[in-house]
Amino acid sequence: MTATKTIQRWARPAQILMILAICVVLVTICQLIVFQFTWEYTRRTFLESQPQNPVVSEADRAMKEISDSRKEFLPDGTVLLVTDTMEPDLLTRAKTIRVADANNHTLYEGSDKNPYSFISWSDEGPRYFETATSLTEVEGYYGGNADFSRMLCVRTLGPDLRWSGTWVYDLALGAFVGYNLDGRVTGYLGAQGLCLRKQEIQPFEKGLGLRRAKKAGAVNLTAVWISAHSAYLIDFEAIKVRQVFHSDDDRMRFVQISHWDDPNTGLYLPILAISTERGRGTIYIPDPERFIQIHVPPEWYWAVAATQSGVYLSRHRIVGYPQSHDHRAVSQWLLQNRYRPKQHISQLMKVQDDGDLRLISSFEWTQPGQVATSTVAWEQLPRWINHAFAVVSPLPFKYASIWGEDMYQTQSSKYLRHLVKPLFLLEIHGPSNLVITFVLVSLAFLHAWPRRTGWGWFVFWVILVLAFNLAGLLTYLAMNHTPVIRCSACGRRRGLLRPDCHACHSPLPVPQPRPTDLVFPAV
Amino acid sequence: MKFLALVKKEFRECLPWMCLAFIIFTGFGALLLRGKVLYEEGRRKEIWREEQVVPWCTSPISDIGPLLLLTALGLGLVMAIRQFYVPAFDKTWAFTLHRPIRLITAVHAKLFVAILGLTLSVGLPWTGMFLYAAIPGRFMDPVLPKVFWEGWLMVGLGFILYLGTAVSSLCQARWYTTKVCGLAFAAGIIFLAMAESPFPAPLVLTAIGLVVLGIQVYALMQSKEF
């Protein structure tokens, strides 16, 4: 009996939870549909109303040309402006470029095999996964195909360039497990290097990214394992692991890789550049091996290049750009400054052996503000669209928007990202939402009053509608099918779930016996 | 003996569907697996340099995944309809329940047969296929043990759909109100579990679905009017 009573006690809350979840999803889907339709209509209407070919002044055109070009440095600090004039196609035409000086005077125009030797900078290199959530394809089901989880594999080749084995990243162990072609385990590759027993494994910190850093001439891969506080070079040729960076109190911001697989090894040295959120930077050059610690303020974006004559650093920033790289602050700043001109600074520096940076040259230019006709920003949405979306939003959406924004930034699933975007970009709560909430609560109150069987559930339903708005009201109506009749004593509506009228407490009317009834009970 | 009689009756009613699911899953699954083995044999003879990092390398047994999920879901759905919807259609509820048993015994018999059916028709063949694939040397890529548990979790999702369908079948509301909520909730759980959520999220979701829907099945049977 106890189990039965327990089940009965929890059945209604379980049902409420289930129906509420469904109603919230349904209401949200309807809101998103309304939003998409109104957004599309507004966008078309706005764009059609804008002048198609706005007049641009000569000075603006020149500013735009400078802004659109790539800023390339020569080793002596000269700045050159490079613009791609023709993109290559599949058949004949090669890429052509235009090279200009800092004042935008053309110096060269022709093939991209130009006479100027710009410094070739490190970049982020080929990535195999970027954020922790990309590992979800390894950690969880592969939703796209309703399939099992994937494996993060690095295949190795033998001297004959044939496949000799596979290293598979094991989430539980936090290390790579080696398998030969017969499927047998050949070893474990963790933070400490190769070991043959599981007990000896020192796991990698959970990965944020994996980058390719394959050495020139090597048959097998060298990869950079990037976690929140460390970076490792994993050499799958020599089966070795080298920790190139670690910080207990600082978090990784980016890792750049340069010229590891470059046939022109005489000109540039392979290099790893690691930056943290506090601006600490480490430059790692493997051959000969050295580490150079530098400091670059967090608001700067930078890249390095190492040649036989020294290590160069280029850095770039936009004046006024938020110092922290918090995506909310960045999104907000970009929105506010979308149509304003922005001041850019690019600098070429030389890195000393002790990590000091010596400025060689600096170039400033202005990026013109975006033309309003090119797109419709969120803030141009008429307020009524905002209302149409937000008017029936439940209160928890306000808190879900914070989670939604994080998920938008980190979720690898495109459809989930698109789904949650309006949640945090639109204003969820406003006066119209409060008015609608009041109306819905009133409706629920009027409906529940004659049907109430006790104060507990009555108050619960009112609070549910208050918190969840339309979804709450739908849940209440779905759960509360109590029929009502007119009380024969007082004439008010009363529910049938309770034995007496809630107003006058009279029971259900007893049928009047007729004189022709033949009721003579046996006992 | 009473419980056994109920189990036998439920089992016999669901037997054709279990057999069908077994045949479909084992038949097609074996074909897929055999095809994969033949492909591997051909691959071994001619292995060339490939893109070395394969971040989303599929398990050799991954072709079985969608088949396993669909079979489990299909069997769960059909068994629930047979056990909970057809008696209302046939009006045999009263005949089934008016006997010297507790109502909960009848529920247990149905759930037991559902679990047994999913295990025998889908779970055990899956185990056999996994063991076959996991023999060292069968495939060049390793077959990881966690894939085995992921497969069983898919069988669990089939049970979730079974419970959701049972809730919908037992619900006495109209179809355009809350009758489909059980099915919709189960579908939502399955969608979220499969939507690239890192483990143990699918496990937690399955557990939540089991608790929410399981409680409702019991409660609906106890409060339902037949």
Next chain:
Amino acid sequence: MGEIVLQTRDLTKYYGRHLALDHLNLKIPKGTVYGLLGRNGSGKTTAIKLLLGFLRPTCGSSEVLGCDSSDLTPEIRGRVGYVCEGHPLYKWMPIGTLENFQKAFYPDRWDKHLFDEMLDYFTLSRKQRIRSLSNGQRAQVSLALAMATSPDLLVMDDPTLGLDVVIRRQFLQGMIHLIQQKGKTVLFSSHILSDVERVADRVAVIDKGVLRADCTLEQFRTSIRKVRAERTGSLPAGFDLPGTLHCRQDDSVTEWIVVGTTDEQLEQAFSQAPVKGFSCVAMNMEDQFIEFTTPSGNRRLFEWEERP
């Protein structure tokens, strides 16, 4: 009359806003054969389902063998045999398998000899599947399954619905067999009043959810009478017989349907009336039931047929 096997107290059931059963108060003593009568939609099946715990009452309560209907224990259910309306059985099962299934639940009470005898009597084979049986044969199997469990109480909801006269007679004979065993109680609802007349000790009539009659069969038969009087003149305004259900008249004759009116009351009433004489016309039970459950002023079907 001793132990009460079935009892209801103000048993009420609403389907939505529709009142199906209204404050039913019934007591069925042990050893009685109770016929539950009523028109379509009067609430008979609702009452039976409430008694057996398949429906939840809106208010009121009911008890079966001393146990609350909404919480019948397995032991009590084991003592109650139930034959549902329409005789729904598992279509895929052969009779033999169905027997084994039923037997498993009543290991101590199962009367194999009775079941075999009934199958033999109804000329049914154990290998026949239920889906291949006719309605009548299914009814026979249903009755055999219910009776072979040796129930203390047998509840049947319109068991002879759709059966031909031969099968119905066989069914009733099976019921009589059960009745003849001491201490068995039968509650059955039916539209076939001749069947009720053959076997019932007491009848209960439910009309629009309200219990209108709960008496012995003899009381029912003797209480409802048709009185015919030949008029010599117009009846005085407001003239009516005590216990009148309906009154109809044509040019010279007036008929009353009265309930519970004695001969003395009739004589006293007619002594003041301009009538040549009065007589009580014999009614069969079907006529009595029709008159008892027809609302007054109800237009008769095909009224145009009565015009000259």
